[in-house]
Amino acid sequence: xxxxxxxxxxxxxxxxxxxxxxxxxxxxxxxxxxxxxxxxxxxxxxxxxxxxxxxxxxxxxxxxxxxxxxxxxxxxxxxxxxx
Amino acid sequence: xxxxxxxxxxxxxxxxxxxxxxxxxxxxxxxxxxxxxxxxxxxxxxxxxxxxxxxxxxxxxxxxxxxxxxxxxxxxxxxxxxxxxxxxxxxxxxxxxxxxxxxxxxxxxxxxxxxxxxxxxxxxxxxxxxxxxxxxxxxxxxxxxxxxxxxxxxxxxxxxx
Numbered sequence: 001x002x003x004x005x006x007x008x009x010x011x012x013x014x015x016x017x018x019x020x021x022x023x024x025x026x027x028x029x030x031x032x033x034x035x036x037x038x039x040x041x042x043x044x045x046x047x048x049x050x051x052x053x054x055x056x057x058x059x060x061x062x063x064x065x066x067x068x069x070x071x072x073x074x075x076x077x078x079x080x081x082x083x
Numbered sequence: 084x085x086x087x088x089x090x091x092x093x094x095x096x097x098x099x100x101x102x103x104x105x106x107x108x109x110x111x112x113x114x115x116x117x118x119x120x121x122x123x124x125x126x127x128x129x130x131x132x133x134x135x136x137x138x139x140x141x142x143x144x145x146x147x148x149x150x151x152x153x154x155x156x157x158x159x160x161x162x163x164x165x166x167x168x169x170x171x172x173x174x175x176x177x178x179x180x181x182x183x184x185x186x187x188x189x190x191x192x193x194x195x196x197x198x199x200x201x202x203x204x205x206x207x208x209x210x211x212x213x214x215x216x217x218x219x220x221x222x223x224x225x226x227x228x229x230x231x232x233x234x235x236x237x238x239x240x241x242x243x244x
Contacts, residue, residue, distance in 0.1 A: 042227035069228045072178065076189045077235040080196025083086060 041066045086197075087112035089140070089166065092122040093158040094171035097191045097222050099129030099239040101215040113137040116158035121159065135240075158180040160186065173222050191216055192224070192232055199236060209236055 009027075013020045037058050044054035045066060054063050088110050095115070098104045104167035107113055117139050123129070142158035142165070152160070156177040163170035163186045170181045173190040181188035192213060210233045216222055217229045 020181070023190050038226045041225050045231060066225050066228065068175070069224055070231060072175075072190065073192050073224070073228050073232045074235065076193030077196040077232045079189050080193045081200045081236070081239045082196075083084060083197050083200065 088169040089114040090163040090171040097220045100220040104131030118158040119155040
């Protein structure tokens, strides 16, 4: 995995004309944003954060998408457990 | 209860990615439109698919009008309507089109829950596959949602006890 990461960083740096350190920085920012979204949406879906606060932190689109996903997963699991 | 379904490419690809195509055996009848098969074939037919029992069907005669759906999704929805079977898709737009058309529609997470319900998977296997679906496939679903799905499995288990 470490070798694969190094290879990918090198490939991205070459293709984009960036130093490898900047590729790492961007990867960290992007990864951190995903983890942040997961945390906020989990807190909202678990009832630990109200809807407006969740929207303030990750945006309406992501909150609405999570709500739709929740409906779908609940419908699907319920169907699977009763089919 | 007899189960019959038609799948678009999504569940076939996603279940193959987590090595879980055997769960399709939960369906007594599985239909795959030729258009969908061709789409899956483009990426290489998954190893496990040839071990499964399915029927290739031609849906070209009755296309479903929708600009949002691709050819495979339109074909699968047309077959679901014609044959009155469950439509399996992981695509949100296809799912909404199916619901609007009154077609029973479910996705890969539902298939995992079905496999658990039918005794093909233990609780840990079902939870692990749900996590894998979120982490290892191109299916877009938030981790928090998957955790909720797993809790639903646990709740049903406790209810059964």
